[in-house]
Amino acid sequence: MNASNTRESVLGSIRGSLRVTGDDAARVDAVRKRLKAPSPNLVPERANVRGEESIALLTEMLEGQSAHVSRAKTLDEIPKLVANYLRKNNLPAEFRTGSDGLLADIPWGKATSLTHHLGRGQGDDAVAVSRARTAAAETGTLFLTSGPENPTTLNFLPDTHIVVIQAKDILGSYEDGWNAIRKIYGKRPLPRAVNLISGPSRTADIEQIIVMGAHGPRRLHVIIAG
Template sequence: MNAREQILARIRDKLPKAPGEARRAAVDHRLAEHPRNLIPERGIGDDEHRMRVFTELMQAVGGTVEVLDDVNDVPHAVAAYLRNANLPARVRRGADPVLAKLPWHRGGALEVTVGRAEDTDRASITRAFAGVAESGTVIQISGPDNPTTLNFLPEAHIVVLEASSIFAGYEEAWTKLRRQFGEARMPRTVNMISGPSRTADIEQTIVRPAHGPKNMHVIIVRGA
């Protein structure tokens, strides 16, 4: 046997011994019923509680968060963030319909381009599919509405997240995903992002960035 076969054989030896039919039935049941695992208590609560926990955990890993009551205030908030971060007043977005219909003129001199990220882009804005309070994580799905390159290529990643889409745990986010795409269907990629890109591989010292944006800013919108 080669090394791969040896590793898999050792794993099989450690698995509980059960008849093949029973094991297949257990798998079929799990795929059909989607039983939920334990959801950490810290994420459970009303909208304000989930927003507060999400914010605390996102900030703990170096991300920044602001809360707006009106989605139409997003352009002004984006312009202010870029200005305070000493970044050019330019941002790239995808074809997301919510972002497309925002009153971008409220951003003053803000320049908004559309499409996949390019090497010259310093900042991007995407709309999150969901947020997870238990870990302060943003969930992004791929597609022309929010191209995956916008999540990782620019220096600063701005995320618009509806308060109603912040869930206590991952299980609820996956339920929303199945509801939107249908059973046994998935987007090409699902990215779970917890703060800006960073590493502590060298002497346990945090360095930003590592393989993605140096800065991540989440705009939570109550009234979206």
């Protein structure tokens, strides 16, 4: 069977079993409407938070999933926070970022010990810093989008992942998060990857015992700016 025949046979079999046709106006309309104007289903009450409440919930959920969270009043405080975190965890004083504008605005030079590399993730990076575009407090979930600003490889290859998010970008629900992403991308398609990250990498595949750092970062440090 060639490719288009296979396609038709699968679709035909679905229609046969459902006893429907592909041009039934009511069905076509129902699908068109749902896709054109996506509407939320039930959103848990827990996600109905704003401002400082959402920051508190995000922090609580992330810490519950073994991430570290700290707060920087301004971008100026971030270099010292990062330097201290790396020193405390006995990590090398260097890190890699993409070309993200917010990360570029951080005065990294203030922490003279830090070496800043640019570009996509390499197999032996110890530390990367990325920016989350938004976050859903309901489960402590950061939304990171792929692109030159924040290469996906930086989210997964380094041993330690540091994520910077602006306080104003922290929202309540997944729905809020996706609406923020839709606003950023407008009519353009979604970026190649949207990574929802809620803690460091882990596995429980050996005797159901949780071990951090299965393949991705062993540590996740989240810095809330503002």
